[in-house]
Amino acid sequence: MSPLGTGDLRQIFENLDKNGDGQVSLEELNWLLEKIGIHHSLGELELSIGKPSLDFDEFLFFYDSISSEETMRSGGVESRESSEGDVNQETDLAEAFKVFDLNDDGFISCDELQSVLSKLELWDERSGRDCNSMIRAYDTNNDGKLDFEEFKSMMSITIS
Numbered sequence: 746m747s748p749l750g751t752g753d754l755r756q757i758f759e760n761l762d763k764n765g766d767g768q769v770s771l772e773e774l775n776w777l778l779e780k781i782g783i784h785h786s787l788g789e790l791e792l793s794i795g796k797p798s799l800d801f802d803e804f805l806f807f808y809d810s811i812s813s814e815e816t817m818r819s820g821g822v823e824s825r826e827s828s829e830g831d832v833n834q835e836t837d838l839a840e841a842f843k844v845f846d847l848n849d850d851g852f853i854s855c856d857e858l859q860s861v862l863s864k865l866e867l868w869d870e871r872s873g874r875d876c877n878s879m880i881r882a883y884d885t886n887n888d889g890k891l892d893f894e895e896f897k898s899m900m901s902i903t904i905s
Contacts, residue, residue, distance in 0.1 A: 751805070758804050768798040774807075780865050782841030842896050852890040855880050 761773045771790050778785060791797065799807060845853045845861050855876040862868035883891055883899040891899065 754805060754808060755801065758801050768800055769804055770798045774799065774804075777865070780844070782837045782844065784837070838897050838900055839893070841900065842893050845896070852888075852892055853880075853896060854890045858891075 757777070758769060761769045761777055763773065771787055771794065774794075775785060775787055775790055778790075785793070794807065796803075842853070843849075845857055847857045847860060858880065859868055859876045877889075880889065880891060881887075883895045885895055885898075886892075
C-alpha cells in the first residue's frame with residue numbers, strides 16, 4: 746500500500762501551488778520531480794502531460810500514472826539490471842538516496858528524512874505525522890533507519 750494517501754497528496758499539491766490558484770504549473774511539478782531524483786525537461790513533461798498546469802484531480806491522475814509506470818517497470822517480473830532503463834532508474838534512486846542521506850553514512854535516519862522533507866516543504870510538524878513510523882514501515886531489518894535497499898523498496902511503492 747502506498748504511504749501517500751489523498752490527504753498527503755493534497756498537502757503536497759497545496760505546497761506546490763505557490764500562488765494558490767488551484768493549479769500546479771509544470772515548473773512547480775518539475776521542481777518536485779527533480780528534488781526526488783526524477784529528471785525531465787519542461788518540454789518532455791509538457792508532452793507527457795499535454796497541458797501547462799494541473800488541478801488537484803489531474804495531479805492525482807498524474808501521480809497514479811507515474812505510479813503505474815513504476816509498477817509495470819519493476820513489479821512482478823524479474824528486472825534485468827543490464828537494461829538501460831533499469832540502470833537509469835537505479836542511478837536516479839541512488840541520487841535521490843544521497844539527497845536524504847545528509848551525513849553520507851549510507852543510511853537515512855528519521856532526523857535526515859524529516860530535515861529533507863522540511864526543506865522540500867513537504868513536512869509540517871503540526872500535522873502530527875511521525876517520522877519514525879514512516880521509517881518503520883520500510884525498515885525490514887529493524888535498525889531504525891533505511892539503507893539503500895529499503896529506500897528503493899519505499900520509493901518503488903511511493904511512485905508505483
